[in-house]
Amino acid sequence: MPATMTLKKIVFGAIFGLVAFGATTAHASVTTSPEHHLLSTLNYVELEAEQGDKNMQLFLGRAYLEGSNGLQADPLKGMYWLEKAAVDMPEVKTLIGDLFKKGEVLPRDHEQAVRWYTEAANEGDVPAMVELGMYYASGATGSVDCGNAIKWFNEAANGGSLESKRNLVWLYATCSDDRMRDGERALKLAKQVLSRNGTGDAGDYDNLAAAYAACGEFRRAVEAQETAIGKLDESNGQRYANFEQRLKLYQQNQTIYSASL
Template structure:
């Protein structure tokens, strides 16, 4: 038994960090050469992985996908191990979605990415919810889908994502779909965001202005937009030009119709 335990310690010494998983990480060893070390322990690593060791499954998945640690790149084997690791682990499903979205170690495939993000989001993973919200709001699905974007940003906001709450303000205030527009809800959320410590930047006041405009309160929209402009450092930037254009619309008692974030 002692020999098995010691071998497991040596094997864990070869595991590298999985930055895409945030807190879930495994560290690389400096005591042996990973290029040769894994080859001598591969059978043991795969045995542990087959028996359900999530760290081993993640390690093998990334090693085979990237062709690292002495293993030849093999996307099929890489996905085999990542899919095993993804069982009951929504954050791993999000990682797989990220890999398909990035198109670096796997072919870029947005359909696959959304499929994995949806699975992860349905299991409660907040980053996956944010990805889905951005996907539907951007029009990448073929057209701007405020309904699904709002759905997932709401879920993410309930899970603690402040940025998702900001996105909800903008969508409720500016969505082209009149059924989804809700100026009063946008204004309520905008004020909630501004009540949080560390908020109150140019974007927050830009959102507040859009919410006031959606409620028909153009005087307050103008005041908030001027505040937003005053918080921008570069008056020659594209962002400054957009903010100025919005101010002109509010001065003409016009609202914004754009779901784009």
């Protein structure tokens, strides 16, 4: 085995065997601590990262951002390495989006989060699609954008996200943009969700009721909403009150126009 490969195995094992993105092994000794190994081999680690080792790039990116494993926090260096790791890796782009969204090791920046999520989603990353759908549906981008929310939830649902299909039911049934409302599609999706194993909770019946109401089937909407309420605990506070309010609307043959998810 070439000497460089032997050294790489030693360094990789020392760092990644004891550390997973900043979490150290509970009983590492001083001489075997990740800080000791990383600082003593930092030049080698950075050389491997520069030559394209994605694991090393990811590790250095998180270590510099968090100021962990013996390295002083340096956001510029951290982003430098994460951006290198993100090339051709949409899941790393999603990770960067998460960091900007959470605002813990990087300043909270929704514009940057959406930018990175969009890049990842365009490369097929389903979690990024879900995050984009939530951003547009919640109004976190400045205002509710049903069109983009529906677009990304559809992509995520096609990628296997059941929660995105649930969100589509609500948006198609209640979106305040008449161009995006589609009661028939909402009802079809609501029934598809309820046909899946592990579904049928209060939220699923709440969605079904909204879909029936969007189709003008208010008697069935009332029945579905009563089922949803029956599955809630009254101690569920605001959610219980919201469900009751929707029931009253359906009893008065009124539909819902929701501002957001």
